[in-house]
Each structure stands twice: as C-alpha cells, then as structure tokens.
Amino acid sequence: MNIIELRNITKTFGSVVAVNDLSLVVPKGSIYGFIGPNGSGKTTTIRMIMKIFFADSGTIHIDGNNHTDQRLSNIGYLPEERGLYKKMKVKDVLMFHGELNGGTNLPEKINKWLAHFDLAEYANKKVETLSKGMKQKLQFIATILNDPEIIILDEPFGGLDPVNAELLKDAILDMQKRGATIIFSTHDMNMAEKMCDQIFMIYKGKKVLDGTLQSIQNKFGSDTIMLQTELGPEALEGIDGIERINNYGKQQEIKLSPDADTQKILTQVMKKTSVSKFEITKPSLNDIFIRIAAPERKEGRS
Amino acid sequence: MNKIWILFKREYKAAVKTKGFIITLIIVPIMMGGSFVVMMLTDDNQDIDDKHIVVMDYSGEVNELLTEASQERNETGIFNQETGEQVEPKYILEFVEPDLENPFEQQLELSDRIRSKELIAFVEVGKNVMAPGPDTEEDFIKYYSEHSFMDNMRYWFSDVIGNYSRQKRIEALNLDPELTKGLFDWVNIEGMGLVDVDKKTGEQQAAEKSNEFQSFIVPYIFVMLMFMMTMMSAAPLLTSVMEEKNEKIAEVLLGTITPFEFMMGKVFGGLGVSLTTAAVYIAGGVMIASNAGYASLISTNLLIWFFVYVIFFVIMVGSGMAALGSTCNDNKDAQSLQFPAMLPIILPLFVIVPIIQNPTGSLATTLSFIPPFTPTIMMVRMATPVSIPIWQPVLGLALVILFTVFTVWLGARIFRTAILIQGQKPSFNNLIKYAFKG
Numbered sequence: 097m098n099i100i101e102l103r104n105i106t107k108t109f110g111s112v113v114a115v116n117d118l119s120l121v122v123p124k125g126s127i128y129g130f131i132g133p134n135g136s137g138k139t140t141t142i143r144m145i146m147k148i149f150f151a152d153s154g155t156i157h158i159d160g161n162n163h164t165d166q167r168l169s170n171i172g173y174l175p176e177e178r179g180l181y182k183k184m185k186v187k188d189v190l191m192f193h194g195e196l197n198g199g200t201n202l203p204e205k206i207n208k209w210l211a212h213f214d215l216a217e218y219a220n221k222k223v224e225t226l227s228k229g230m231k232q233k234l235q236f237i238a239t240i241l242n243d244p245e246i247i248i249l250d251e252p253f254g255g256l257d258p259v260n261a262e263l264l265k266d267a268i269l270d271m272q273k274r275g276a277t278i279i280f281s282t283h284d285m286n287m288a289e290k291m292c293d294q295i296f297m298i299y300k301g302k303k304v305l306d307g308t309l310q311s312i313q314n315k316f317g318s319d320t321i322m323l324q325t326e327l328g329p330e331a332l333e334g335i336d337g338i339e340r341i342n343n344y345g346k347q348q349e350i351k352l353s354p355d356a357d358t359q360k361i362l363t364q365v366m367k368k369t370s371v372s373k374f375e376i377t378k379p380s381l382n383d384i385f386i387r388i389a390a391p392e393r394k395e396g397r398s
Numbered sequence: 399m400n401k402i403w404i405l406f407k408r409e410y411k412a413a414v415k416t417k418g419f420i421i422t423l424i425i426v427p428i429m430m431g432g433s434f435v436v437m438m439l440t441d442d443n444q445d446i447d448d449k450h451i452v453v454m455d456y457s458g459e460v461n462e463l464l465t466e467a468s469q470e471r472n473e474t475g476i477f478n479q480e481t482g483e484q485v486e487p488k489y490i491l492e493f494v495e496p497d498l499e500n501p502f503e504q505q506l507e508l509s510d511r512i513r514s515k516e517l518i519a520f521v522e523v524g525k526n527v528m529a530p531g532p533d534t535e536e537d538f539i540k541y542y543s544e545h546s547f548m549d550n551m552r553y554w555f556s557d558v559i560g561n562y563s564r565q566k567r568i569e570a571l572n573l574d575p576e577l578t579k580g581l582f583d584w585v586n587i588e589g590m591g592l593v594d595v596d597k598k599t600g601e602q603q604a605a606e607k608s609n610e611f612q613s614f615i616v617p618y619i620f621v622m623l624m625f626m627m628t629m630m631s632a633a634p635l636l637t638s639v640m641e642e643k644n645e646k647i648a649e650v651l652l653g654t655i656t657p658f659e660f661m662m663g664k665v666f667g668g669l670g671v672s673l674t675t676a677a678v679y680i681a682g683g684v685m686i687a688s689n690a691g692y693a694s695l696i697s698t699n700l701l702i703w704f705f706v707y708v709i710f711f712v713i714m715v716g717s718g719m720a721a722l723g724s725t726c727n728d729n730k731d732a733q734s735l736q737f738p739a740m741l742p743i744i745l746p747l748f749v750i751v752p753i754i755q756n757p758t759g760s761l762a763t764t765l766s767f768i769p770p771f772t773p774t775i776m777m778v779r780m781a782t783p784v785s786i787p788i789w790q791p792v793l794g795l796a797l798v799i800l801f802t803v804f805t806v807w808l809g810a811r812i813f814r815t816a817i818l819i820q821g822q823k824p825s826f827n828n829l830i831k832y833a834f835k836g
Contacts (some may be wrong), residue, residue, distance in 0.1 A: 148652045148818065173653030179646030183412065195404045196654045235650070 099124040099246060099277045100145060105154035107140055114140040116301040118154070122279060122294075127272055129292035130281035131381070133389045137301040138281045139176055142250055145279075146173050159245070172197070172244035176251045176281075178235045182224035186215065186234060189223055193238035202241070209237040213263060229260050236264060240271060247271055249280035253287060265291065285382035295381065297388065304388050313378035320383065321350040321358065323365070324373035331369045337361055342383055347373070349383055401655045402663045409667020413631075414674060423675060426626055446476075448488045449551060452508055452520035454496040456536075457527045460559055461493045467558045489551065496522070505542070512544060519543035521555055528563045591783055608783060612695050617754050617781035619683065620704060621747065624774045627676055627708050628743045631668035632716035636739060639664065639723030639817075640732050648724075648817050657814035661724075662806075665716035672712045676705065703780060703791060707773035707798065714770070714802040715742060721809035724816040725824035725832070735824055742770035750778060757782045766794055769801030808833055 100122040107115040115137045122128045130138045143149040145156060159170070180189055187206055194202040210216045213233040218226060226234065232255060240247060249268070253261050268278055268291070282288050288295055289309055297305035305312050324347045325331045332341060332348065337356030342349035352358070362374055379387070413419055455461050468489045476486040497504040508520040522540040530537035539559060541552040568578050589608040596603060606612075639661075642648045651660055680701060687693050722739050726732045746765070753762040757779040766775040772794045779786050815832040822828055 143818075146653045148649065171653070173650075175646065175649045175653065177646035177649060179642075179648070179650040181408075181412070181647060182645075184408075192404065192408050193654070196401055196651070198400075238650075 097124045098122060099159055100279070101155075101157040102141070102145070103155045103157075105141070105144060105151045105156065107137075107144060107149060107151050113301050115144070115151075115298075118298070118301070118303055120296060120303065120306065122277060124277055125272065125275055126293040127268070127278045127280070127291055129288040129295040130279060130298065131283070131285065131288055131295060131305075131385060132281075132298040133385075136389075137298045139250055141298065142173075142248055142279070142281060145248060146171065170245040172239040172242070172247045174236055174239040174247075174249045174252055176254075178231055180223045180231060180235060180238075182222065184223055185220055186210070186223060186226070187219040189234065190238055190241060194241045197242045197244070199242040205241055206237075209241065212267070213237060213260075229256055232256060233260060233264070236267070240267065243271075243274065243276070245276055247276050247278045249278065251282060252280055253282060253284055261287075285380065285385055289381045297385065299388055305384070309381065312381070312384060316379050316384060316387075318376055318378055319352045319354075319356075320377050320379045321352065321361070322373060322375040322377055323348045323350055323371070325365060325369045325371050327369035331365050335361055335364045342386070349380060351379065351383065351387070401659045402666060405651075405655065405660065405663025406666040406670060409664055410670040413667065413671045419671070422630065423678060426630070427679060444485050444487075446484050446487050448490050449518045450490045450492065450516065451551070452492045452494050452511075452517055453523065454494050454504070454520065455523045456496050456525045457523055459528050460523050460562070463562050464491055464555070464558060465493075471554070489554070492517075494520075509542065512542070519546070519549065519551070521552075523555075523559065527559060528566055530563070606694070612692070612783050614754055616692075616695050617757075617778045618750065620700075620777045620781045621750055621774055623676060623679060623704070624708065624711065624777055625743060625747065626679075627672040628712055628715050629740075630675055631672040632665075632712045632719050633736075633740060633743065635664055635668055635716050635719040636723040636726070636736060637729075637732050639720045639813075640726040640728075643724060643817055644727070652817070657817055658810045660817075661717060661720045661810055661813045664720055665713055665806075668716045669709060669712045672708060673705070676708055680704070700780060704777055706795065707777055710795070710798045710802045711773035714798070714805045715739075717802075717806045717809035721812040721816070722824065722829075724813045725819075725822070725829065727821060727823075731824050743774075746771050746774035746778075749775075753778050754782055757784045758786060763790070766790065767797060769797045772798045 098121040100120070102118055102120040105115055105118045106113070118137075118141065120141075130141070132138045140149060144151050145158070181192075184192070187210070190206045190210075191202055194206070199205065206219075207216070210219055213236075215230060215233060215237075218230065223231065223234065236249075236252065239249070247268070252264055252268070256264060265287070268280070272278055280291075292309065294308055295305060295312060296303065323332075328345075329341060329343050329348055332338060332350065337353050337358075337360065338350055339353040339356075340351040342351070350361075352361075358376055362371070365371055365374075453461065453464055468491050472488040476484055476488060478485050494504075494508075505520075508517065511517045512519065520542050522538070522542070524536050524538035524540075526536035527539060539555055541549070541555065543549050546552065564582065568581070590605040591608050591612075593605045594603040595601070639648075642651075648660065655663070684693070684696055684701075687696050719739055722735045723732065726735065749761065749765065752759070753765070753775060756762060762775065762779055765771050766779055767790075776791050776794045780791060811834070812829060812832040816822075816824075816828075
C-alpha cells in the first residue's frame with residue numbers, strides 16, 4: 097500500500113521549473129531516500145508534500161486523501177534549515193510543537209526523548225544556549241514527538257558527529273519498526289545506501305532514478321572495479337579501458353569503458369604494484385549520483 | 399482555530415513574561431505623561447530668582463509709579479498667603495533715560511546685557527501712554543527680551559500702567575471717587591457643562607464646571623493609549639515576522655500550520671499584549687480619576703468603545719505589519735517599511751489639537767470615517783465633553799470592521815507567498831504581485 101502518491105507534479109518559480117512532471121509513490125512503512133544535487137528540486141518536492149508550496153499542476157495523495165489546505169497532524173517534518181525560538185526553554189519548545197501537532201501525554205514523551213538524546217539536563221535551558229548538534233537533536237525530537245505515521249526529514253544528518261548521527265539513525269529505524277514511513281533527503285550516499293528501502297533521485301526537476309538500490313545498480317551493470325593497491329591511483333596511469341576514477345585515497349572506484357578488458361587491466365596493474373583488492377562490482381550510489389549529476393567530470397584521473 | 403490559540407499562547411507568554419514588558423508597562427506612561435508631570439512640578443517649583451529689568455520712560459510719568467508698584471509687589475504680592483513662602487520672583491527695576499539721539503545704540507547695549515544674562519528684559523514706555531489715542535506711534539509699551547512671548551511679567555507692566563492711566567483719565571473728568579469706585583470691576587465667565595437627568599433614577603444632574611482635564615487631558619490620554627497599544631503590540635510584528643522568516647522558524651511552523659493560522663496567531667498574540675496593557679492602564683487611570691473626583695468623565699460606554707476599537711485597530715495594523723514583515727529579508731528592508739507602515743498610527747497625532755478643539759467640525763468628522771484613522775480620531779471625539787451622534791461611532795466601527803477584514807485578507811495573501819521567498823525586495827510591485835498573483 098502506498099502512503100504518498102505524487103502524480104505528474106509540476107512547480108515553477110517565475111521562469112524556473114523547479115519540479116517537472118514528477119510522479120512518485122512511497123510505500124507505507126518504507127524508508128525512502130531523496131537524493132539529488134543542490135537545487136535539483138528535492139526541498140521543493142518535500143515542501144509540496146508538506147503543503148507549504150502548492151503544485152502548479154498534478155495531484156498529491158497522502159494516505160489516500162487528496163491534498164487540501166489543511167495541515168495533517170500525522171506528518172512530522174524536519175526542514176533542511178533548522179528554526180527554533182531561541183529564547184524559549186527546551187521543554188517549552190517541545191511542548192509548543194507537540195501541542196501544534198495535537199499530541200497527548202506530552203510531558204512524559206518529552207522527558208523520554210530528551211533522555212534518549214542526552215538532553216535531559218538541558219530541559220530548562222534556553223535554546224540559544226545549546227550547541228548546533230544539540231539544536232538539531234531537539235528539532236528532531238520536535239518532529240517525532242507525536243509518533244507521526246509519516247516522517248519527512250530534509251538533511252537530518254547534516255552537521256551531526258558520528259555518535260549523534262548513530263543515535264538519529266537508530267531512532268529513525270525504531271520509528272520504521274513502529275510502522276512509520278520515513279522520507280529523508282540526504283547528500284550522504286553511504287547512509288542512503290545502507291538505510292533506504294527505496295531511493296529516488298531528482299535532477300534538474302526531473303526524476304532520474306527511482307527504485308531499490310539493487311534495481312538501480314542493476315540498470316548500470318557490473319562496470320566498476322574497486323581497487324586497493326600499494327601505489328594508489330598512480331598504478332592506473334596509462335591503462336586503457338578506464339573511463340573514470342573515483343579516488344577515495346586508500347581505494348579507487350574505477351568506472352570501466354564499455355570495451356574494457358578487466359583481466360588486461362589487472363595484469364597491467366600487477367606489473368606496477370602489489371594488489372590487495374580487485375573487485376568487479378556494480379557502481380556505488382555515490383558513483384551513480386556523480387555519473388548523472390556531473391557526467392563530464394573525470395574525478396581523480398591522474 | 400486551536401492552532402491559532404496555541405500560537406497565540408506562545409506569542410503572548412513570550413511578550414508578557416519578560417522584564418522588558420514590565421519595564422515598558424511602567425516607563426511608557428511616564429514618558430507619555432512626562433510633559434504633564436513636568437508642568438505640575440514646575441507649577442509647584444516656580445522660578446523665584448530676582449528679575450532685573452530696565453525701564454526707559456519716554457512719557458516721563460511712569461518711573462515713580464513703577465517704582466512704588468514694584469516695591470509693593472516685592473513686599474507683599476509675591477508670597478503664598480497661607481504659608482508665607484515666596485512663590486514669584488522680585489522685579490528689580492532700573493530706570494534709564496531714553497537716548498533720543500541714538501535709540502538703536504541704546505537698545506543694542508541693553509539687548510547685549512540681556513544676552514549676557516545681566517538683565518531679563520527692558521521696557522520702553524511710549525510718550526503718550528497716559529493718553530492713548532488715534533496716534534498709536536507714541537502710546538506703546540514695548541517689552542524686549544529673549545523670550546518675550548512667553549514672559550508673563552510683561553502683563554504686570556501693562557496692568558500697572560494701564561490701571562494708572564485709566565485712573566488719571568477718570569480724575570481728569572472731576573468725578574466723585576465714590577461714584578467711580580468699582581467702575582471697572584468685572585466678573586470672569588465660567589465654562590460649564592450641561593445639566594442632565596439620570597435615565598435610570600430620574601435624578602437631576604447639575605452642570606459641572608468644565609476644565610482642562612475634561613476638555614483636553616481625557617481625550618489626550620485616550621489618543622496616547624491607542625497609540626501605545628498599537629506601538630507595543632502591532633508595530634513590532636514587522637520585525638518579529640522578519641526574524642522568524644530569516645531564522646527559518648516560519649518554515650518549521652508552516653509544516654504544521656497554515657500561513658493564515660501563523661499570521662493570525664501572531665496578530666492575536668499582539669492583541670493579547672495590547673489588551674493586557676490597556677486593562678492595566680485603564681484600571682489605574684480610573685482609580686486615579688476616581689480619587690481626583692473625575693470618575694464621571696470616564697464612562698463605561700467610553701471604555702467599551704475604546705476596547706472595541708483597540709481590538710480592531712490592533713488586528714488591522716498587526717496583520718499589515720505581519721504581512722510586510724514577511725516580505726523583508728533584513729533590517730534594512732524592515733526599516734524602509736516601518737515608517738510608511740506606521741502612518742495610520744502616527745498621522746492622527748498631528749491633528750489631535752484641532753480635533754479636541756472642534757470635535758464636531760468637518761475635519762474631525764471626515765477623518766473619523768477614514769478607517770485607518772477611525773479608531774484614534776473617533777475615540778478623541780467621543781472622549782471630549784461634546785456629544786456626537788451615536789450613529790457616527792457605530793458607522794465608524796462598521797467601516798473599521800470591513801477595512802480590518804480587507805487588511806487581514808490582503809495581509810494573509812501577501813504573507814502566504816512572501817514568508818518563504820528569500821532575496822526579493824519588498825517593493826510596491828512585489829507586494830501587488832504577492833497579493834493578487836500569489
């Protein structure tokens with residue numbers, strides 16, 4: 097069952113087409129990742145789902161209901177830009193957002209979540225005294241406080257250290273276990289690969305990818321080599337059949353040209369250096385993203 | 399509506415539960431009423447420094463008269479009769495022979511003495527001052543000082559010389575002094591209100607003496623209250639909405655509430671602050687007026703009208719301010735809009751005096767039917783002792799309600815579009831575009 101359905105959505109700002117004839121279905125209970133370069137239309141799409149913007153054409157159905165001007169209390173929304181009343185106390189901010197979303201048993205929930213995110217001691221402190229990461233966690237609590245059925249997170253991991261990112265990730269997975277549907281936009285391809293049931297990519301306002309990670313990777317075939325050598329990227333100099341190298345430092349992700357001979361490449365590399373990893377694989381989401389968003393770039397080619 | 403209420407509560411608490419609000423509550427009336435306080439204080443603390451004045455008598459008849467009159471005044475006329483305390487300054491007169499050859503040089507020398515604070519004034523008494531007639535060139539009394547229009551002592555010279563000259567002219571008629579005694583006494587007119595009959599009890603209500611409190615201070619207080627109510631709550635919405643837009647609070651909230659709910663929550667929050675402040679001031683004002691014996695000047699009807707007009711005025715101005723705030727990107731934008739946006743609040747202040755003087759005149763009546771000015775102007779008119787037909791405040795209120803609905807509608811259309819738009823200047827063209835095209 098689909099909980100969100102977008103059909104042929106178009107949104108323009110003046111002469112700029114931000115979202116162009118976009119259709120999308122989000123299955124209930126899934127974690128759905130929105131990826132795309134900056135300015136590609138992710139936030140506009142999310143804002144239309146949230147009814148902050150209204151589409152010029154097309155329809156949006158949420159939980160079977162047509163889009164109206166009424167706000168839905170069963171959606172939790174964490175915008176890309178965090179915004180909290182800085183003069184309010186932490187618990188008052190949460191109470192305010194909880195009440196706006198029609199929450200019940202709020203004091204109990206607030207205490208539980210503040211403790212979960214190590215913010216209990218800041219309950220009576222003003223928001224302006226918190227660090228950026230703490231504010232982000234606070235905003236996340238405000239989003240999920242009422243156990244919404246749909247949680248929309250725009251760049252939830254931005255600015256968080258690994259420990260707090262882990263806390264957030266666990267909370268998102270817990271929400272999914274509870275039955276919530278989660279949509280999140282991210283530039284962290286690694287996180288998207290690991291967390292998302294389905295991934296949707298938007299580029300210049302148009303949908304360019306939509307499906308499970310496996311189905312997306314299958315479209316691109318096994319045209320990638322993950323290579324780890326003593327010499328590093330220099331070992332690949334002058335070797336034919338390489339279209340592009342993504343250099344991660346210790347490891348290189350090689351996009352092969354259609355006529356490439358992998359055995360020949362391996363032989364040539366082994367002549368130059370010792371090889372500790374040579375894996376023929378499907379492209380990573382990061383590489384797919386770059387292929388779509390910046391096809392002309394030849395990263396790391398030496 | 400529930401979400402507007404939640405936002406209202408937040409806005410109200412955020413404004414009222416601050417030290418700034420308490421301080422403003424105390425300081426603003428002090429500032430507004432400051433001029434009255436100063437007047438009252440200066441009434442009790444008269445300037446009693448000796449006043450040195452030079453007299454140049456072209457008539458040759460007043461030197462002795464003024465010497466005696468000033469001596470008498472300085473000995474008996476400048477003290478409070480009950481306490482014996484000196485309450486007015488002594489007049490120390492210096493008589494100088496007029497320089498008929500070069501009067502300007504003499505005037506210049508005396509003017510310089512005044513500038514150096516050696517003298518307070520000099521007085522020229524004309525040649526024919528004892529027998530004023532058609533030739534006015536010679537029957538003058540001229541008082542020269544740096545602030546001659548405001549110096550009340552000039553009247554003392556006029557009274558002393560005028561009374562003496564009148565006395566001399568009567569004497570010249572050889573009339574019996576007994577017959578002329580009291581010939582020029584007169585009675586001052588007293589300003590009275592109107593008599594009335596209490597509609598409930600049938601009791602006859604005698605006319606009361608009209609005074610400056612009734613005629614000027616009560617309407618003035620209502621104008622200032624109306625001004626303060628909007629300045630304290632509606633006007634700050636411009637910068638407050640701009641800040642919430644720039645700090646992305648608006649976007650967070652718009653995921654949960656509609657732009658209209660957001661705007662109205664803020665406007666009603668401001669209204670709550672206004673009504674709280676008004677209630678505090680009105681309660682205080684009524685108590686003070688009751689203690690001073692002026693309770694009858696502030697009728698319940700007047701207070702009801704005041705609160706009704708305040709409610710619509712704050713909503714009207716507040717929704718406009720919130721809408722304009724939503725179009726601003728920074729303080730510079732806000733500053734450029736602040737003054738024109740506040741004109742409905744400020745403009746009535748410029749016409750208070752003519753309206754208080756003639757509350758049923760065409761200026762007052764016309765302005766009181768122009769909705770942005772109606773709340774203030776109509777309140778001034780109703781607060782004066784002059785009665786105005788009841789249909790006028792009723793019609794004024796109807797127009798205000800209609801205009802408020804229009805302002806809220808227009809403000810909401812601008813707000814819903816502009817609140818998420820960054821980088822666009824709040825130009826007139828953009829405002830029109832937001833309002834009518836979205």
